[in-house]
Amino acid sequence: MKTTVFAACISDLTTEYRLYRQARSLVRQGCDVRVVSYADPEKVPALGHWAGLSISLIRLSRSRLPGVLFFALYMIRLFFMALHARPAFYLACDLPALFPCVCASLLRGGSVVYDSRELYTELPDVHRSPFKKAVWRLLEGFSVRHVVRSITVCESDRSDLARKYNCLAPVVVRNLPLYKPYAPNNALREQCGVSGDMPIIVFQGSLLRSGGVHELVCAMDAVSRAHLVIIGDGPEAPRVRKALRDNNRAQRVSWLPPVPFTELHGLLCSADVGVFTGAADGASFANALPNKIFDYAMAGLPMAVSRLPEIEKVNGRYRFGVYIEAPHPDAIARALNDLLVSSAHLAEYRTHALAMARDMRWENEEERFLELFL
Structure with missing residues (x-):
């Protein structure tokens, strides 16, 4: 029986190269991968390169919704999709995807792998707002206690996360592209x-x-x-x-x-x-x-x-x-x-x-x- 992986992110799949590489690697390993991502309802994402993968989109207008409402709606919808999926693994790409995946895993089982691509609570728009930072730190502090494995993109992030949360032992998986030969053109x-x-x-x-x-x-x-x-x-x-x-x-x-x-x-x-x-x-x-x-x-x-x-x-x-x-x-x-x-x-x-x-x-x-x- 294939290992099932529910992979969630909040970025546009048109330009989401890291998750694409991860999903393709998992498929070649014999896993059954479902990818869930945010999509702007006013834009049509280019998904041709995702052919062969199960894709689900959470359509929300980021420009028309206040930030708090946007993230709340995204996480609620992602939670119910994750709850229904019942995978062996949840791959949560960054903090907005982590909390819903952890909640689903606590109710339905499955192991959570956290891809911390950045120190989310230290992003400029977050750390400048004490309220935003407090909310995200609360969600992060609860969620990481239920993470089985975690990765970061560099050694500095790995050290900072491990120092902040003793329960995490992140592995560095750098954000490297698939190899393509140099092809000069005009x-x-x-x-x-x-x-x-x-x-x-x-x-x-x-x-x-x-x-x-x-x-x-x-x-x-x-x-x-x-x-x-x-x-x-x-x-x-x-x-x-x-x-x-x-x-x-x-x-x-x-x-x-x-x-x-x-x-x-x-x-x-x-x-x-x-x-x-x-x-x-x-x-x-x-x-x-x-x-x-x-x-x-x-x-x-x-x-x-x-x-x-x-x-x-x-x-x-x-x-x-x-x-x-x-x-x-x-x-x-x-x-x-x-x-x-x-x-x-x-x-x-x-x-x-x-x-x-x-x-x-x-x-x-x-x-x-x-x-x-x-």
């Missing part, structure tokens, strides 16, 4: 109308508070010669939109909507530099080891990245790029200009990034993940 140049000799800087991912995208757009005023392409959307979109209108920046910055993760690699391979501008706003961001740096490496991109401890560990080993020393436009522009000053430097960083991609890929990480379900 996709972004053609989509954005960028000339062939103009370097393309790319930022991909959610536009989050403290993510530095607004500052990145402003920094383009002082970047000597390059075109910035943003791929993504999020809460900071209004500020980014305003920054684009100022100083005629739209001529040097293109903005594309989020793309399915199956299409992302091809777009990144058509850029010249990848950038990550996140600030250390709270422990969760300070510990960040974002999946985008591994996506950039897979596309052979030299990088300008924030100087955060987990990123320093990886860059210290592979030397894939330069550091942004402070989260403001001048420092971002300085790092990008230093990176773009020499084609020889770019070629060297590209070689190092591709070497990193050969090592840091999901195929070398999945065994550690699959052991949780034995």
Whole structure:
């Protein structure tokens, strides 16, 4: 009889690459996997790449519902779906999915595996609000006592969680992509109308508070010669939109909507530099080891990245790029200009990034993940 796994997350499956890799690995291991996720009723998620998996969507309008009501409705609906499923394992991806899965497991049995992708109570929008933080800490404190196994994305998160909750012994399973060969092309140049000799800087991912995208757009005023392409959307979109209108920046910055993760690699391979501008706003961001740096490496991109401890560990080993020393436009522009000053430097960083991609890929990480379900 197949092992059944009920996997729940609160992100859009169009761009949800981590759970996709986990689910595919479990299926290859012989498990029967059901995936449940949030979906905006006004958007049609691209689910073609999820073919062969059982998918259920919780349709809620995040933009029209107050935050408390949105999370309450999501967790109530997820609880009843989990209660009905009766799996051998619940894979709860982040804290909003954990509490409903734990409640269902207490009533119907099954083991809960907690994928703590970030320190949820230390996210900027949470730790700045004492009320929000208290509520999420209460739910987290109750839930983790009933978790059988847990994983995090980096050593810093593992240490912080283990120190906070003695009952947890998290395993690090990094957020690494499936290996894809480097395939240079002109996709972004053609989509954005960028000339062939103009370097393309790319930022991909959610536009989050403290993510530095607004500052990145402003920094383009002082970047000597390059075109910035943003791929993504999020809460900071209004500020980014305003920054684009100022100083005629739209001529040097293109903005594309989020793309399915199956299409992302091809777009990144058509850029010249990848950038990550996140600030250390709270422990969760300070510990960040974002999946985008591994996506950039897979596309052979030299990088300008924030100087955060987990990123320093990886860059210290592979030397894939330069550091942004402070989260403001001048420092971002300085790092990008230093990176773009020499084609020889770019070629060297590209070689190092591709070497990193050969090592840091999901195929070398999945065994550690699959052991949780034995």
